[in-house]
Amino acid sequence: MPLTEQTGPFIQSASLPGVINLGLGQPSPRLLPIAAFAEAANRQLHAGTDPLLMQYGAQLGHPGFRVSLAHLLTDQYSHLVTAEELMLTGGNSIGLTLVSEVFARHGDIVICEDPTYFLACGVFASAGLEVRGVPVDADGLDVDALARMLAGGLRPAFVYCIPAFQNPCGVCLSPERAQRLVELAEAHDFMIVADEPYVLLHYADQRPGSLMRHDQGRGRVISLGSFSKLLGPGLRLGWAHAAPAVIDRLAQHGAIRSGGCLNPVVAHLVWPMLDDGVLLAHVAELRSVYGERSRALTAALRERLPEARFIAPQGGYFCWVELGEDTAALLERADNVRFIPGSRCAVERDLGRFVRLSFSFYEVEELVEGIERLAALRGG
Amino acid sequence: MPLTEQTGPFIQSASLPGVINLGLGQPSPRLLPIAAFAEAANRQLHAGTDPLLMQYGAQLGHPGFRVSLAHLLTDQYSHLVTAEELMLTGGNSIGLTLVSEVFARHGDIVICEDPTYFLACGVFASAGLEVRGVPVDADGLDVDALARMLAGGLRPAFVYCIPAFQNPCGVCLSPERAQRLVELAEAHDFMIVADEPYVLLHYADQRPGSLMRHDQGRGRVISLGSFSKLLGPGLRLGWAHAAPAVIDRLAQHGAIRSGGCLNPVVAHLVWPMLDDGVLLAHVAELRSVYGERSRALTAALRERLPEARFIAPQGGYFCWVELGEDTAALLERADNVRFIPGSRCAVERDLGRFVRLSFSFYEVEELVEGIERLAALRGG
Numbered sequence: 001m002p003l004t005e006q007t008g009p010f011i012q013s014a015s016l017p018g019v020i021n022l023g024l025g026q027p028s029p030r031l032l033p034i035a036a037f038a039e040a041a042n043r044q045l046h047a048g049t050d051p052l053l054m055q056y057g058a059q060l061g062h063p064g065f066r067v068s069l070a071h072l073l074t075d076q077y078s079h080l081v082t083a084e085e086l087m088l089t090g091g092n093s094i095g096l097t098l099v100s101e102v103f104a105r106h107g108d109i110v111i112c113e114d115p116t117y118f119l120a121c122g123v124f125a126s127a128g129l130e131v132r133g134v135p136v137d138a139d140g141l142d143v144d145a146l147a148r149m150l151a152g153g154l155r156p157a158f159v160y161c162i163p164a165f166q167n168p169c170g171v172c173l174s175p176e177r178a179q180r181l182v183e184l185a186e187a188h189d190f191m192i193v194a195d196e197p198y199v200l201l202h203y204a205d206q207r208p209g210s211l212m213r214h215d216q217g218r219g220r221v222i223s224l225g226s227f228s229k230l231l232g233p234g235l236r237l238g239w240a241h242a243a244p245a246v247i248d249r250l251a252q253h254g255a256i257r258s259g260g261c262l263n264p265v266v267a268h269l270v271w272p273m274l275d276d277g278v279l280l281a282h283v284a285e286l287r288s289v290y291g292e293r294s295r296a297l298t299a300a301l302r303e304r305l306p307e308a309r310f311i312a313p314q315g316g317y318f319c320w321v322e323l324g325e326d327t328a329a330l331l332e333r334a335d336n337v338r339f340i341p342g343s344r345c346a347v348e349r350d351l352g353r354f355v356r357l358s359f360s361f362y363e364v365e366e367l368v369e370g371i372e373r374l375a376a377l378r379g380g
Numbered sequence: 381m382p383l384t385e386q387t388g389p390f391i392q393s394a395s396l397p398g399v400i401n402l403g404l405g406q407p408s409p410r411l412l413p414i415a416a417f418a419e420a421a422n423r424q425l426h427a428g429t430d431p432l433l434m435q436y437g438a439q440l441g442h443p444g445f446r447v448s449l450a451h452l453l454t455d456q457y458s459h460l461v462t463a464e465e466l467m468l469t470g471g472n473s474i475g476l477t478l479v480s481e482v483f484a485r486h487g488d489i490v491i492c493e494d495p496t497y498f499l500a501c502g503v504f505a506s507a508g509l510e511v512r513g514v515p516v517d518a519d520g521l522d523v524d525a526l527a528r529m530l531a532g533g534l535r536p537a538f539v540y541c542i543p544a545f546q547n548p549c550g551v552c553l554s555p556e557r558a559q560r561l562v563e564l565a566e567a568h569d570f571m572i573v574a575d576e577p578y579v580l581l582h583y584a585d586q587r588p589g590s591l592m593r594h595d596q597g598r599g600r601v602i603s604l605g606s607f608s609k610l611l612g613p614g615l616r617l618g619w620a621h622a623a624p625a626v627i628d629r630l631a632q633h634g635a636i637r638s639g640g641c642l643n644p645v646v647a648h649l650v651w652p653m654l655d656d657g658v659l660l661a662h663v664a665e666l667r668s669v670y671g672e673r674s675r676a677l678t679a680a681l682r683e684r685l686p687e688a689r690f691i692a693p694q695g696g697y698f699c700w701v702e703l704g705e706d707t708a709a710l711l712e713r714a715d716n717v718r719f720i721p722g723s724r725c726a727v728e729r730d731l732g733r734f735v736r737l738s739f740s741f742y743e744v745e746e747l748v749e750g751i752e753r754l755a756a757l758r759g760g
Contacts, residue, residue, distance in 0.1 A: 032431035045421045051412035054612025090470055090616070093639030097477065101506045106486025122634030126481045128508075232434025234644045236470070254502030259473030264614045265646055 020370035021338040024361040025167070025317055031289065031360075032232045033282050040278065041269040057264025059251045061088030061239075065267050068274045069239060073225075076200055076280075079213050084244045087251055090262035091236040092195055092224045096120060096160075098253050099222060099240075100127035103191045104157030111149070111156045113141050115320070115345035115354070117167040117195065120160060129157070133347030136166060138311055140173030143180045150188045158191035164199035164208040165316025168345045168356035172208040172315075182211075185220040191246075197226040197238075198316035200283055203291030206314035212241050219243040222250070227270065229317070230283055237266045293359040293367055294319070300371035305378070317360040323378065327355045330377060337373035400750035401718040404741040405547070405697055411669060412612045413662050420658065421649040437644025439631045441468030441619075445647050448654040449619060453605075456580055456660075459593050464624045467631055470642035471616040472575055472604045476500060476540075478633050479602060479620075480507035483571045484537030491529070491536045493521050495700070495725035495734070497547040497575065500540060509537070513727030516546060518691055520553030523560045530568045538571035544579040544588040545696025548725045548736035552588040552695075562591075565600040571626075577606040577618075578696035580663055583671030586694035592621050599623040602630070607650060609697070610663055617646045673739040673747055674699070680751035685758070697740040703758065707735045710757060717753035 060066065066083035073081040089095040104110065106128035112121065114133025121131050134149065135142040141161050159181070163173035173181070185192050194211040202208070215221035219242070226238035240250055250256070261267070273279040297319055298312045309322040320342075323330070327341040342354030359367055440446065446463035453461040469475040484490065486508035492501065494513025501511050514529060515522040521541050539561070543553035553561070565572050574591040582588070595601035599622070606618035620630055630636070641647070653659040677699055678692045689702040700722075703710070707721040722734030735754075739747055 026436060029431045029435065032434040034429050034431040034434055035427040037434065038425040038427055038429055041425045042422050045418040047415035047418055049414050049418055051409045051414040051612075052614075054412040054414055054417065054614045055409065056406060056613045057616075090474070090642060091639050093635040094470070094474065094642065096638075097481070097635045101477070101508075106508050119634065119638035122637050124634065126634035128481075128486050228639075232431075233436045233639070234432075234434045234641075236437075236639065236641075236643055236645070253477075254499065254504065254506035255473040255477045257502050258476075258499035259471050259608075259616065260613070261616075262470055262474060263616055263643065263646075265616070265649075266643075269645075 019336055019338060020362060020366055020373060022357045022362070022367075022370050023338050023340040025358050026233060026361060027229070028361050028363070031286060036273065036278050036282065037231065037270065040272040043272055044269050053265060053268055056259065057261030059256050059260055060086070060247065061261045061267060062264060065271050068271060072274050072279070073210075073241070077209050077213065079209070081212070081241065085241055085247060087240045087247045088261050088263065088267055089224070089238040089240055091228055091233070091238040092197060092226045093119075093123060094262065095224045095238055095240060096123040096193070096195070097127060098250060098256070099158070099193050099224070100124060100129055102250055102253050103193070104129050108157035109154065111146065111154070111159045112347050113161050113166060114347035114349045115168055115342065115351050116160070116347055117162060118340070118345050120195065121347065124160070131347055132156070133349060135349065136169050136171065138171055139177055140166060140171050141177065141181065143177045143184065146181070147184060150184060155188070156190045158193050159185070160193045160195065162195045162198075163211045164196055165201065165313060165318075167198075167316065168318045168340065169311070169320040170313030170316055170318050171311055172206055173211070175214070178211055178214045182214045182218060182220050186218055192221045194221055194223045196223050197229045199225070201229060201286060201290060201317075202315040203287055203294055204314040210241065215243060217243055219246050222246060230279060230286075231270060231273070235266050235270065237263050237270065290317075290360060293362070293364055296364040297357065297359045297367045297371065300368045304371050304375040317358050319357045319359065321355050321357055322353055323355055324353050325378070326352050328352060334377050337370050337377060339374070399716055399718060400742060400746055400753060402737045402742070402747075402750050403718050403720040405738050406613060406741060407609070408741050408743070411666060416653065416658050416662065417611065417650065420652040423652055424649050433645060433648055436639065437641030439636050439640055440466070440627065441641045441647060442644060445651050448651060452654050452659070453590070453621070457589050457593065459589070461592070461621065465621055465627060467620045467627045468641050468643065468647055469604070469618040469620055471608055471613070471618040472577060472606045473499075473503060474642065475604045475618055475620060476503040476573070476575070477507060478630060478636070479538070479573050479604070480504060480509055482630055482633050483573070483602075484509050488537035489534065491526065491534070491539045492727050493541050493546060494727035494729045495548050495722065495731050496540070496727055497542060498720070498725050500575065501727065504540070511727055512536070513729060515729065516549050516551065518551055519557055520546060520551050521557065521561065523557045523564065526561070527564060530564060535568070536570045538573050539565070540573045540575065542575045542578075543591045544576055545581065545693060545698075547578075547696065548698045548720065549691070549700040550693030550696055550698050551691055552586055553591070555594075558591055558594045562594045562598060562600050566598055572601045574601055574603045576603050577609045579605070581609060581666060581670060582695040583667055583674055584694040590621065595623060597623055599626050602626060610659060610666075611650060611653070615646050615650065617643050617650065670697075670740060673742070673744055676744040677737065677739045677747045677751065680748045684751050684755040697738050699737045699739065701735050701737055702733055703735060704733050705758070706732050708732060714757050717750050717757060719754070
């Protein structure tokens with residue numbers, strides 16, 4: 001049963017022979033820790049495993065797993081995370097569906113960073129929510145602009161943001177802005193849904209931590225974390241981290257009340273990796289490899305596309321580059337290199353002169369070659 | 381890492397010492413095939429497993445898995461099921477969330493059998509849908525009553541039904557009614573969401589098959605199937621079975637476009653069980669055990685509660701019993717036996733004189749003892 005057919009949402013473009021697709025927001029296959037996962041899973045699964053593993057899982061997830069996760073996050077975030085603040089999910093995409101149904105109603109407004117993770121908007125659209133954009137700069141979401149929108153009468157159900165190594169901009173929300181954002185949420189009665197899959201993937205001095213540090217018991221922030229970028233996206237395992245009262249509301253979603261935890265078996269299989277250091281050792285490797293890749297990409301950009309403007313990312317998967325020309329048209333002319341044109345990530349702004357480049361999928365040499373091709377395409 | 385803490389939505393009530401909880405709609409731990417699952421999973425997971433298992437999974441699920449599932453369903457349903465008609469889900473509860481967002485809009489009406497699976501209504505409520513009820517009798521959903529509601533101007537987004545061994549009534553939709561239901565869907569432009577976790581759990585002559593047999597390419601039926609009742613609920617693995625154009629709409633849900641298949645790893649782990657006969661051998665055991673339990677339950681009812689009225693179920697998990705008194709009040713007086721009072725399963729009707737009894741969780745002796753206690757409670 002070969003898995004090579006198992007094509008992800010974007011893998012097919014990647015597998016076009018001879019094409020370097022810098023649009024791919026996923027890890028390279030060699031960075032998927034299949035051997036370590038198999039070892040952990042085999043340790044957990046045997047004829048004597050408690051059959052209750054196959055019973056409905058607790059709505060919040062296994063209490064012991066949540067304690068292990070709380071320890072890991074406390075260590076990594078440098079602030080206390082308790083098991084009571086955690087609920088397992090089936091990854092951040094379905095997590096956004098749950099959050100949309102619990103904390104918004106059809107027709108409500110969601111404010112997103114502009115540009116944002118383009119596929120999140122599709123989740124909100126499926127839930128019948130209306131998306132509005134607020135600009136992003138080097139310090140993340142422009143909280144002043146948001147404050148003006150709120151002062152103008154806009155009443156969002158929630159603000160959706162990616163505070164750590166934003167997709168696509170690669171920037172982090174400054175602590176001052178984070179603080180102000182939470183205060184605005186209190187003053188104007190909205191929630192903040194922080195999509196935080198990259199928070200532990202830092203490669204330099206910038207270590208943003210989770211937005212939950214600024215919630216301080218207010219119950220305004222829901223941080224959606226995921227094992228997708230720490231182990232592998234196919235696991236479909238993530239978590240919501242929020243004040244216990246917020247977690248309780250999320251756990252009352254009809255699908256959770258009916259079916260229990262969204263992925264208790266996979267949680268059980270990866271559990272040893274949280275406790276025995278295997279997950280953190282893997283994250284350390286990711287930091288090393290992705291850090292090198294991000295530096296190689298930005299060095300190649302500086303050398304081959306000196307007119308390109310960008311903020312060198314210190315974490316995450318992405319670099320957001322202003323090329324100063326219509327990048328959707330550029331993509332149409334491309335045959336051996338691909339990328340996400342800025343227009344795809346735009347909510348309301350005209351961002352057609354930007355591209356999102358990912359450095360997660362390819363090796364250094366391929367990234368450099370990809371930038372060579374991009375430069376040749378622009379010159380051509 | 382003991383799993384005994386891992387309490388499902390209802391397990392805690394079960395674990396009250398000395399109480400027989402006939403409300404539990406889940407398999408007994410001894411019927412969860414943990415050893416067989418562990419063996420299959422260990423076969424699938426090793427250091428040499430394709431790392432793409434951990435990459436985003438294809439939106440519809442692995443094509444090869446869908447072929448295996450199509451073969452299994454073709455064999456069991458006695459009509460052709462193709463892989464193109466199948467999409468994997470994370471179980472029927474989250475499947476109902478996807479269906480609700482794709483095929484209805486906030487404020488739309490969903491017609492449910494009355495009584496119905498009570499937790500499904502919570503899924504619809506989370507999606508902002510309004511639930512209306514249509515009666516059920518010995519032949520399933522009362523299609524004449526539905527036709528009258530439609531003639532009266534009711535415009536549902538979809539009809540939610542459990543055509544095979546209905547929860548809680550244990551009855552099956554007759555082929556004539558099924559045919560008429562699909563024709564009504566065409567005439568009045570609504571979808572039919574068939575929740576079919578029990579379709580293969582038949583214990584006597586009644587073998588209803590899937591409602592999809594009556595769709596005949598019309599694209600009106602979505603059958604939600606699940607491994608929850610065939611292997612174990614904790615797997616959180618199910619499927620949608622519908623015309624390819626309907627499957628395509630479902631796959632365009634924002635969360636699927638963003639995150640791919642909802643549970644590709646668990647699908648990969650159970651895959652061998654579909655091909656090597658282990659799943660069907662287990663289902664054969666379930667038919668034998670549950671058949672014996674259902675007959676013991678109904679025999680005990682006839683003996684100990686001769687005034688109780690019920691239709692002896694020929695499959696599924698449940699028996700719907702008219703006791704002729706307020707069963708919610710009865711439950712309040714109970715200390716060593718529990719059940720789901722009919723009012724809990726009611727949508728709009730007054731069903732307070734009924735109880736839902738499940739025969740899936742307990743052994744024959746416990747079921748008989750449970751009925752003894754129920755009889756004593758009524759007499760007391």
